[in-house]
Amino acid sequence: MSADSTPTVGPLLDVSGLTKAFDEHEVLKGIDFTVAPGTVTVLIGPSGSGKTTVLRSLNGLEVPDAGQVEIAGVRVDFSGRKKLWATRRAGRQELAGLRARSGMVFQGHNLFPHLTVLGNVIEGPVRVQGTPKEQAVAQARELLAKVGLSDKVDSYPYQLSGGQQQRVGIARALALKPQLMLFDEPTSALDPELVGEVLTVMRDLAEEGWTMVVVTHEIRFAQQVANQVLFMDGGVILESGTPTEVLVEPRQDRTRQFLRRILDPL
Numbered sequence: 001m002s003a004d005s006t007p008t009v010g011p012l013l014d015v016s017g018l019t020k021a022f023d024e025h026e027v028l029k030g031i032d033f034t035v036a037p038g039t040v041t042v043l044i045g046p047s048g049s050g051k052t053t054v055l056r057s058l059n060g061l062e063v064p065d066a067g068q069v070e071i072a073g074v075r076v077d078f079s080g081r082k083k084l085w086a087t088r089r090a091g092r093q094e095l096a097g098l099r100a101r102s103g104m105v106f107q108g109h110n111l112f113p114h115l116t117v118l119g120n121v122i123e124g125p126v127r128v129q130g131t132p133k134e135q136a137v138a139q140a141r142e143l144l145a146k147v148g149l150s151d152k153v154d155s156y157p158y159q160l161s162g163g164q165q166q167r168v169g170i171a172r173a174l175a176l177k178p179q180l181m182l183f184d185e186p187t188s189a190l191d192p193e194l195v196g197e198v199l200t201v202m203r204d205l206a207e208e209g210w211t212m213v214v215v216t217h218e219i220r221f222a223q224q225v226a227n228q229v230l231f232m233d234g235g236v237i238l239e240s241g242t243p244t245e246v247l248v249e250p251r252q253d254r255t256r257q258f259l260r261r262i263l264d265p266l
Contacts, residue, residue, distance in 0.1 A: 012036065013069075014075075015034070015058070015068070017030055018067035026235055027235055040211075040212045040226045040227050043215045044215075044230070049235070051215045058182060105182065107184055111157040116153065117155050118137065128176070147168070166198050170198075180213065183212065219262055223247055231255045231258070
């Protein structure tokens with residue numbers, strides 16, 4: 001949870017009954033979980049299990065077919081509205097309420113190539129939130145220092161490594177002062193030697209008390225940082241619990257099979 005956030009009573013994130021289908025393929029089959037303020041929840045599972053769809057549903061990048069999402073007291077009920085719901089002004093306003101409370105870090109860096117690092121970080125606060133530019137610049141410099149990029153403020157994305165670009169993406173999401181940070185496999189597109197620098201920033205955020213939901217295959221990171229691990233397979237949460245319960249002593253055969261393949265692929 002960010003320093004500017006109002007303390008939340010109960011879960012900061014409450015997800016109930018999420019379903020989603022693409023044509024005849026049911027991707028989510030009723031997803032339920034909660035996330036307490038200041039904690040890290042990690043979603044793991046095989047490709048196609050629905051992890052990214054869950055994450056994108058939390059801020060309306062995907063519109064579920066049914067279910068509810070509540071972030072910091074703002075609840076959106078998707079039930080019965082289907083895809084047409086998102087085209088209505090009221091629906092868009094409700095989605096904007098979720099997005100205002102969450103920040104998203106994607107697999108790809110998605111930086112604006114024509115803007116400098118500083119320009120990328122201030123774009124959201126200035127254009128979306130109406131923050132005065134001078135204030136946004138000061139905040140952006142603090143955030144870039146936090147992610148170890150003080151010396152890159154005037155660089156353009158093409159001048160940065162993949163890990164540096166991803167750290168800019170994290171700073172850009174933090175600049176909007178979200179109460180919930182969402183990470184969609186933030187290291188999956190990076191060279192192995194660059195993964196550590198991004199995970200270090202994420203560990204630091206966890207230690208600072210940011211509330212985070214992370215989709216990742218970095219099992220060691222989950223063991224070290226997560227408060228809650230959710231194992232997904234076939235559109236359902238098959239197993240949930242602490243890192244020890246899910247990653248060290250899993251109850252389900254499917255979880256054990258997945259972990260063996262991830263931790264010992266040969």
